Amino acid sequence: MADFGSEREVTMARFITNRILSMIPVLLGVSLLIFVLLELAPGDAAQTILGDYAEPERVEALREDMGLNDPLLVQYFRFLRDMVLEGDLGTSYSTNRPVLETIMERYPMTIQVSVLGVILTAILGVATGLVSAVKQYSWLDNLATVIGMVGVSAPTFFTGLLLIFVFAQRLGILPASGSYGPEYFILPIITISFSSCASQMRMTRSSMLEVMRQDYVRTARAKGQHEHKIILHHELRNAMVPIITIMGTQAGVLLGGAIIVEQIFSIPGVGKLLIDSINARDYPMVRGGVLFIALSFSVVNLLVDIMYTAVDPRIRSQFGAKRKKKVKALSGNGGDVL
Amino acid sequence: MNQDTLLSIKDLTVHYVLHSGTNKAINNISLDIRRGETFGLVGETGAGKTTIALSILRLLPVPPSKVLGGSILFGGEDLFKISEKKMKTIRGNKISMIFQDPMTALNPIDKVGDQIAEGIMLHQNVDKREAREKACEILEMVGIPRERYDEYPHQFSGGMKQRIIIAIAMVCRPELIIADEPTTALDVTIQAQVLDMINNIKNELGTSMLLITHDLGVVAEMCERMAVIYAGEIVECGTVDQVFDDTLHPYTKGLFGSLPRLTGDKVKLEPILGMMPDPANLPEGCKFADRCPARTERCRRELPELREMESEHMVRCHLADLKEPEGEG
């Protein structure tokens, strides 16, 4: 294990292993949290399964059977054991099918929408932020700033409805729901990424402006370096750390937004499954859904941490986690949730 | 223009236009730097030294700064009139600069060797391998083992960072190096080392140097000619011997008077009372008048011209007339 004070770089493999290992307690924490939350939730599992008109004795018998009368901790550990040892996330109260199976069917859809959303955000957000910063105060910058503000303020569901109204209903050029072909994904992806794109643009712009004032940029100019190389090689690369931090936060927001977007556009993903399950009080499914989305989020954070080390050698020497928390705390991102 | 003269600044005036007022950074600055010489530019913080340095390389931050007049002649051309493209061929190549703060002057995410090689590849027709080789050579010249080419700035101490910056400045064998307070940010013990190194390389390459500093000791050691700048104007200039031994301007005298002495009788330090005027609110007449012990009415009203008192020794003071050019030392 590398010691923190030394100058030797932590090898990538070790770093990744460490991060994956640290994901485990967090995910366990999430599973415990959701378990506890659902315990407090209204509704009784056995009642839900048997329906509202079942006799009380049958309900009670089923409760015994399902182990629902055991103390909370026992139930939790049973759940953990099933999950870890057999990959069993429980059985849906509504459909009686294994939770895992249902989730896996719908997972790809959510991933598609999210990943494409992230890619769009990354490319468009960074590009517009870059141009905005380099051409500060120009009309382009001002326009982008205003659009950015609107984008950051528009809740996902409103953006979705607006887009449906304009493009599906008034103009009739894009479909409003379903997922039968690539064109069905255009509006959902725009909806999901409009807000993140705006956040990304603003962060890129402010990060770039910060970097552009630095002394080492002046040194590069004093060497006679060309403008485009100064922007790309010296400025953008140094601006990347906060940019990547935001990308991580936005990926989380995007995953959350996927839930809403799936609802609006009737896309059969894990998000829609989650909402439907909550309404149906199908708690095993809710647990599974939450865990899966939390897991996805953790993986995204891991990828973001890896990107940090690739981009900034100072972080390499220092173990990503501490640095990222500092950057996160300093980036003041208290406003963007959805 | 003298054959010997490498760079000639004439009547340079640069102001910074801000929301809060216009900062008249430098006004009518003229000075010449000759081939092979080290020219010292002395002044307090805020006197305008860095502005002069940045102007030469056209590195002034353009929205606030405005060049209101003057020319900078180098190699037969006015640097203000050539294209940006041409200017890029001069920066880092014919004229290069060493900045004040080594801690922030290097790109933190680039290898140090690459940062030196960057300059080589920009101005010399060599491939990557050769550039790397040359960078290694100059690393060794500044006393850093070539194996450290692939390391990053945060792995070096302040003094070593400054040496890397010197290497970057020297690598294309420039005709003129502008060193803006190269040792101010360093420990005293390292200062001597770095200054020595600058001197050696400079002598080896025959480079001229504009050495900007607020430290008179450094000037005494390294420079042949010098100028003293106050509130954006040159108040005295000449050879180092002249200015040190036959000090003419009251401000310069004040500077010497406020130097602590290690030898001789213990004399009380005599600081110059008052402060440099606000560059946004410069007075008419002599800028030093408010703080000058010998001021007259005329001083307040009329800006003195820079007059030559003896060969090469110029001063901007009405009263220098009335004194013998041999004063206290």
Add this chain to the structure above:
Amino acid sequence: MKNVMSNRSWERAKDFIRRLCRKKITVVAIVIFLIIVLAVIFADVIAPYGYDDQDISKKFISPSAEYLLGTDNLGRDIFSRMLYGGRVSLSIGIFATLVSSAAGILIGSVSAYYGGRVDNVIMRIFDVMMSMPPVLLAIAIAASVGTGTISAALAVIISTIPMKARLARGQVLALKDQEYIEASIATNATTAQIIFRHILPNILPVIIVQITLTIASSIVTVSSLSYLGLGVQAPNPEWGAMLSAGRSYLRDYSYITLCPGIVLLLTLFSLNVIGDGLRDALDPRLND
């Protein structure tokens, strides 16, 4: 806190207001927000109808003199519903923000100040909460506490606390080691005095900016939850719920959805602009 409001502070306050109003858009945003807030507060006076006055015979009327923004599928006046809905959205947003900020600051500051195991445990819990996408956390809590206005508020509060606590903790940690705090300890100031006289005034500017932006995000959370059916329930008006209800009629009667939507957007937009303006005004390193 009487010592804080000295002459110097007054000067700084005036300076601050001047800097705040430098950009036109910030002023515009402040005006818009005030208009919306006032309209919502005086909803009883301004609204021509009650929020649940149904008149099926008058359903789907387009915006007109009688019904300023038209009526919905149950003949309810959209304008009135929008005003009352604003009450719900805004009050939950502001209330939730204040509660979560206070709780977050308290927890974060105490955690940072005492450090050690207490700090560790609390931060671990918050880490877990923050390891879920924010929406997800809110949804999970909503699933747990049920639907309804109060539950929605609770969900927003609980999902916002971790971030607030972490920010406050970060600020306090940064200040804890500053020398003037050590000096205070050396002069035997009590813990409360240290916190109120020294720590709080210094973290206050950051907190004010955060509060503004958090009100915005809280409103978004509440309305999103309501849109999904997990928050405020019918017939209580709430902007998000109104959008959800109007969804089916989007094609033919778009005003049912678009009107509350646009007002929601304006509210959030002005809050964000104000937050930005506050941030710029409080930042001592103003560039020219």
